[in-house]
Amino acid sequence: MAKSESFDFEKQFAYYGAYHRNPINYFIHMLFVWPILFSFLVLLSFTPSFLKLPHIEFSPFGNLVLNFGLFPTLSYALFYISIDNRAGSLAAVFCVLSWVGGSLLAGRLGYSLAWKKRVPKIKNNLTKALVMEPFFVFLEALQMFFGYEPYSGFHASVQAKIDAELKTFRDSEQKKIS
Template identity: 50%
Template sequence: MGKYGLIDLEKHFAFYGAYHNNSINILIHMIFVWPIFFTACLILYFTPPLFNLPRVELSLFGDDVALLFNLGFFLVLIYAIFYICLDPKAGSLAALLCAFCWVASCFVASWLGFSLAWKVIFLFPFLFWCYS
C-alpha cells in the first residue's frame, strides 16, 4: 500500500496508531495541528522572499495583500508534497489545508503587521494549551 523509506504510509500509520491510541488524543491532534501550522506560516510571512521570485498581489474585502514566495511558502510546499506522497487522496486535502493556511496567514500578517503578529503568535498557542 505505501512506499518504502521516508514516505512508507503503513509504517507512519503504525507508528501514529501506537503513539496516539487514545481517541481524544487523536481528535486533539486533528484539531490543533492546523492552528499551529497557521501560526508557523504567519511568522514565516515576514522572512524575505527567496530567489527574487515575483509576488502575487490579491485583494479581499478591500484589503490588498502580497503572497510572497518566501520560507513560509516553501514550508507549505514541502508539507503539501509530503502529504500527497503519503496518500494521494487524503494528502490532497491536507495539501489544500496547507495552502489555505499559507494564504490566510498572508492576509492576517499583512493586516496585523510584524509587531502585533508576534504577540498573536505567542498568545495563540497559550490559549490552546489552557483549554486542552
C-alpha cells in the first residue's frame, strides 16, 4: 500500500481507534456499522432506475434494479480496494452483497415499511462515519479473527498513533481541570 500525503490511512485508522476504546462502544460498532450501511442501501433502493434495462429477476425474492444505491456501493468498493487490495476486495464483495440484499429486502418490505427505519445520529464527520467506519470495522474484524495486517507493522504503527492521540486528549482534559 502506497502512502498518500492527502490520505494517511494509518492516521485515519488511529483516529478511529482512539475514539473507540470503550469496550461497549467498540462492540456496538462491530455489530451495527455494516447494518447501518445496509439500511442506507435499502433506502436508496427506492430511487428510480438510472438505466432503461429490463429488471433482473430474482424470483421469488423480487427484482434487482440498477438504481442510485449502486453508486455508493461501487464508490465504496473501489475506494476500499484502493486502500488495501486484499481486505478492500473482500469488503467490496460485502458492499455488493449489501446492495443486492438491500434491493431485494426493499422489494419485499415496500416503500412505507422500509422508511420507518431510523438512522443513528452521526456526529463530527459524515464522510468518516458513512465511508470509513464500515471499512475500519471490517479491517478490525479481520485483524481480530485472522491476524490480518495490510502490511507488516501496520497495527504497531497504528497503536503508537492511538496512544499519542489518547495522550493528547488526556493532556487537554487535564488542562481543563487545572
